[in-house]
Amino acid sequence: MDFxxxxxxxxxxxxxxxxxxxxxxxxxPEVLRRERTGQPGLTRxxxxxxxxxxxxxxxxxxxTPEEHGGMGLGAVMAALLEGELGRTFVPFRFGGTADNILFHGNEEQKERYLRPTIAGDRVSCFAITEPGAGSDAKAIRTSARKDGSxxxxxxxxxxxxxxxxADFTMVFAVTDRERGANGGVTCFLVDRDMGWKSxxxxxxxxxGPAALVFDEVRVPEENVxxxxxxxxxxxxxxxGQGRYLLPARALGSCERLVEMAIEHAKNRVTFGEPIAERQAIQWMLADSAVEIExxxxxxxxxxWLVDQGADSRQAQSIAKLYGGVKANEIVDRVLQIHGGMGYTRELPVERWYRELRLLRIYEGTDEIQRRTIARNLLKGHAKVTGSLG
Known part of the structure; x- marks a missing residue:
């Protein structure tokens, strides 16, 4: 093995x-100031x-594949770069990307949606979650009925x-209620000016998520x-395109947070000694370092499994679950090490505290990840010996 x-x-x-x-x-500092006054951290x-x-x-x-003007770096490099971006809460992401399912469009759809999105001229959103259908995506109620063409x-x-x-959405609607998810759900490309509201x-x-409302929104057949x-x-x-990228970004955040905690522990003096000399603080730092590694x-x-073309679903669920739980434990320890100052808005620790809490819900809750991991084991789709077993 070469690491x-x-x-x-x-x-x-x-x-x-x-x-x-x-x-x-x-x-x-400016991003924090804006966010705390209800503004976006960065303008478009x-x-x-x-x-x-x-x-x-x-x-x-x-x-993005090189034939579409991207770097095509692969999953391992994407994870490494996402970790570096996670070392700041400034809401930056590299340009030149588009949702993976847009590559399934026909040539006319690629011209209207895929290529402008890659160029940064259009903004998309993926719309499947509903008030009564979160993790259970099969329970969606949004419907689409045929009316002529x-x-x-x-x-x-x-x-x-x-x-x-977004100026267009990939929205999923039931087109055949009797067939359910397998054969009864269709994806539509729907421009905002067709009538949906957010x-x-x-x-x-x-x-900053949104609720989208579709009220008799007419979509042409060619937008399927x-x-x-x-x-x-x-x-x-x-x-399932890149669940590993969420804990990858959290990894960078945890590294930065623990570095802040180390610096604070060295400089904060109580009872004549830096708190870095206290065993309670040392153990919090040690546990965090182990979990980060x-x-x-x-x-x-x-x-790596993604890059190998292997089945990575179990590994991604494990990384997502562990990353969400441990990132929240780590940021909590860092806030504790900073004491009262960590709880204030003078430092960005509370900002990360709120952001990382989402990781245990977003794109598959902890409970769904545990369900997935356990079912894979029980059905024999995965082994506790891992991919090397």
Whole structure:
């Protein structure tokens, strides 16, 4: 086994690390100020400006295939880069990406939706979750009925990422109630100007999801993505595209947080000694270091399986579950080490505290991950001996 990065991988990682330190970290005070007054941390124009700075250095479409103008770096490098971006809470992401299911569009759909999204000229959102259908995606009630050559969509979606900013959505609706998820759900590409509306959903963190409402929204037949009745397969492909990237970003956050805790512990003096000399503090740091190292290899192993074309679902669920639980424990310890100051808004620890809590819910709750892991074991789809067993 060779756990070392090759020279090219190190160069790519180090460039992103430098980019984060020079371009993003200095923005943190202003991002905090804006968020605390109800503004977005970065405007769309500011994000695009940062993305184009990265593009000038060749960083565009990390996972996008080269034939579409991306870097096509693969899952392991994507995980490494996501970890570097996680070292700041500035809401930056590399440009040049599009939802994986858009690559299933026909040539006309690629021209209207895929390529403009990769170029950054269009913004999409993925709409499957509903008020009564979260983890149970098969329970969706949004419907689409045929009317001549068009489809009429009615229903509501909730907790939709980028739903407030998107100018088109990939919405999943029931087209044949009797057939259910397997053969009865279809994905539609629906422009905002076709009539759907969005409303922001306030949250405890800075994630700004939306509720989408479809009231007799008319969609032409040519806007069906893939095949009628085959939408659930596309949905599962989207959901499983990169679950490892969520704990990868949390990994970077945990590294930065523990570094902050170490620095504070060295400088905070009580009863004549730095608190770094206290065993209680040392054990919190030690436990966090162990968990960070374990998370690193869970994430990279899941990403490696993706690159190998192997079944990575169990590994991704394990990384997602462990990452969500441990990131929350680590940020809690870091806040505790900072004492009262950690609880204030003068430091960004409370900001990370709120952000990382979402990881245990977003894109598959802890409970769903445990259910998936256990079922895979019980049905013989996975073994406790792992992929080396």
């Amino acid at each position: 070392a990065l090759d020279e090219e991988q190190r160069e790519i990682r180090d460039w992103v690390r430098t980019f984060v330190r020079r371009e993003l970290v200095p923005l943190e 124009d500011e994000l695009k400006e940062l993305q184009h700075k990265a593009k000038d250095a060749g960083f565009w479409g990390v996972l 068009d489809w009429i969509i009615n229903g509501e979606k909730t907790f939709i990422t980028q739903g407030n900013e 409303e922001p959903i306030p949250t405890m963190g800075e994630w 993505l893939g095949e009628v009745g085959r939408g659930f397969e596309l949905a599962m492909q989207w959901i 374990a998370l690193r290899w869970l994430v990279l192993h899941a990403a």
